[in-house]
Amino acid sequence: MRLLILGGTEFVGYAVTEAALARGWEVTVFHRGHHAAPAGVTALHGDRTAADGLTALATGEWDAVVDTWSGAPTAVRDAARALAGRAGRYAYVSSGSVYAYPSPAGHDESHPVVDGSPDAGAVEYARDKRGGELAATAAFGEDGALLVRAGLILGPRENIGRLPWWLNRIARGGPVLAPGPRDLGLQYIDARDLAEWTLDAVARGLAGPYNLISPPGHTTTGELLEACVRATGSDAELRWTDPEPILAAGVRPWTDLPVWVPRGELYDTLHQGAVDKALASGLRCRPAAETVADTWSWLTALGGRAPQRPDRPALGLDPRVEEELLGVPVRG
Secondary structure, three states, rough: EEEEEEOOOHHHHHHHHHHHOOOOOEEEEEOOOOOOOOOOOOEEEEOOOOOOHHHOOOOOOOEEEOOOOOOHHHHHHHHHHHOOOOEEEEEEEEEEHHOOOOHHHHHOOOOOOOOOOOOOOOOOOOHHHHHHHHHHHHOOOOOOOOEEEEEEEEEOOOOOOHHHHHHHHHHOOOOEEOOOOOOOOOOOOHHHHHHHHHHHHHHHHOOEEEEEEEOOEEHHHHHHHHHHHHHOOOOOOEEEEOOHHHHHHHOOOOOOOOOOOOHHHHHHHHHOOHHHHHHHHOOOOOHHHHHHHHHHHHHHHEEEEEEEEOOOOOOOHHHHHHHHHHHHHHOO
16 A cells, blocks of 8 residues: 555654554655654655645655644645545544534534534634545545544654643652542543554545544543553552532643543533444554553653644643642642
C-alpha cells in the first residue's frame, strides 16, 4: 500500500505513520517541517494554510490518504480536491464532537451533527471537524471517504496534556485529589489502536462515519489513576472525593482535572457513545494499564515534559485548589 499522511510527525499522525511502516507500506508524510519525520518515510514539506502550500503534492499517486487536520475546513477541501483522482481513498480523522450536544448515552453514527461547511475558515472545533468531513466526502464521494470520529485520544506522544498531567501529578506523590466516583466508566482510544483500525479500514475499503472509541466502561477512573500510581512507582495516595465539593470549589471538569467529568449530559456525550459499528469492523482496544505504562515510558524519556500543542490550553489543577479541597499540603 502507498499511503500519504497529511501530518504524520506528532501524536495521531505519528502513530499512523509507525503502524504503516510496521506493515511494510510505502509511506509519504506531508508536513510543515517543524518536527522530524519518522525514519523510513518520504517527507514532503508545505504549509496547508499558504496560497501555494500544496505545491509538493502536485504530483504523485497513493492508494490511501490519512488526514488529521483540525483547523479550517478549507485546508481539507483544498487537499482533498488536489488529491482526488490520484488517491484511492481519503480517511479523515474527525471527532465525536461533530454530534449535536447533548448526545444521549448510546448515541451512534446516526445522531444529528452540527452544521459545518467545507468552505469555512476556522470557526470552532466541532464545526471545523464537521466541515472537514464534508470536504473529504465532497472530493472522494460517499464510498471513498472514511470519517474516523474519534473520542478522547490518549497514549504515547500525546501533545494535549491529559494523561501526561495525571502521570506527572501522581509521580510527585503524596495525597492526590482523585475525582469520584472511583468506578466511573471511561471511554477513550489509544492513538495506536486508532491507527491500526484506520489502516485496516482503508485497506478493506470501508467508508462513511465510524465512532472510534473504546466500549463504554473499557476502564474506570479508579483503574486509570491506579495504573498511573503503578507505572510511576510513586507513593501517591489517591484521595477519592465526591463531585459536589470539587465542583463547588470552581474546579472545571475535563480541563482542571483532565479526562474526568461527573455524570450528566457532558458525561453521556464524552463517555457513553456506541461503538458497535467499529467493534464489528475489527476495532481492538488495548488495556488501560498498557496505555498508561507506555505513555509514562515515553514521558520519562523526555524528562517528564510533554510537548504541548500551541493551539490548546495547558491543562491541570492548581495545587492551591487541590490543597484547599484535601485540607492537607500537596506536592506541587
